[in-house]
Amino acid sequence: MKELLSIFGIFFRMGAFTFGGGYAMLPIIQEEIVNKRNWARDDEIIDYYAIGQCTPGIIAVNTATFIGYKKKGIVGAIAATLGLVSPSLIIISIIAKFFKEFQDYQMVKYAFNGIQIVVVALITVAVINMFKQSVVDNYGKILFLIAFIVIGFLKLSPIIIVVLSAAAGILKFRNIEIKE
Numbered sequence: 001m002k003e004l005l006s007i008f009g010i011f012f013r014m015g016a017f018t019f020g021g022g023y024a025m026l027p028i029i030q031e032e033i034v035n036k037r038n039w040a041r042d043d044e045i046i047d048y049y050a051i052g053q054c055t056p057g058i059i060a061v062n063t064a065t066f067i068g069y070k071k072k073g074i075v076g077a078i079a080a081t082l083g084l085v086s087p088s089l090i091i092i093s094i095i096a097k098f099f100k101e102f103q104d105y106q107m108v109k110y111a112f113n114g115i116q117i118v119v120v121a122l123i124t125v126a127v128i129n130m131f132k133q134s135v136v137d138n139y140g141k142i143l144f145l146i147a148f149i150v151i152g153f154l155k156l157s158p159i160i161i162v163v164l165s166a167a168a169g170i171l172k173f174r175n176i177e178i179k180e
Contacts, residue, residue, distance in 0.1 A: 004079045007071060010037075011064050011083030016091075022052070022059030024119050026126035029063065039071055046133050054162055061085060139172055 010032060018025040026049065033039045040048070045063070052062030061081055068080025102108050135144050147165055150156045 003072060004075060007068055007076055007079040008083035011068070011080045012086055014064075015060075015084040016087035018060075018122075022049075022061075022063065023126045024122035025060045025063075026129065027122060029067075030129065033067055040067060042133055044070075046130060049130070143168055 014025060014028050014032060018028050026045070030042065030045060034042055034045060045067075048063045048066040049059065051066065052059040055062055061084055064080040064084040065077045069077035072079070131144070135141055143165060147161050151158055151161055
């Protein structure tokens with residue numbers, strides 16, 4: 001029970017102090033889960049993010065669920081998920097009650113502008129970290145560049161790119177195994 005409360009508490013803190021969505025949370029998850037607690041390795045977190053992105057739902061919630069499951073099974077998954085979403089539910093409920101009264105205050109607008117800037121920085125750090133850990137050879141660089149161009153400029157569905165990239169990864173590594 002103590003370990004479940006610990007899982008809940010850790011994800012509650014992450015949920016309470018991370019703004020900007022799942023990608024902004026990646027540096028915090030890496031620090032808390034990988035560096036401080038050794039509950040997962042960097043490559044596992046990247047895998048959880050990749051799976052979380054490809055499955056229905058919110059990427060941060062999916063990732064928390066995977067980590068909780070790894071640590072303590074289904075009850076760990078539930079503890080991590082509830083821990084992560086509880087602060088948002090509380091904060092959103094409070095904001096919804098008072099937002100209409102305060103939304104036009106200049107100080108509130110300034111605060112949101114500041115938060116947006118930090119969120120962009122957090123997401124940028126997450127992208128750089130994911131790039132360093134995932135794009136490790138020329139094949140990966142070429143695949144990254146093609147995916148970036150196709151998603152960013154040709155506006156092709158990310159789902160199609162994910163499926164095609166998975167197929168490209170399977171073909172590459174399958175060919176390596178056959179040659180060995």
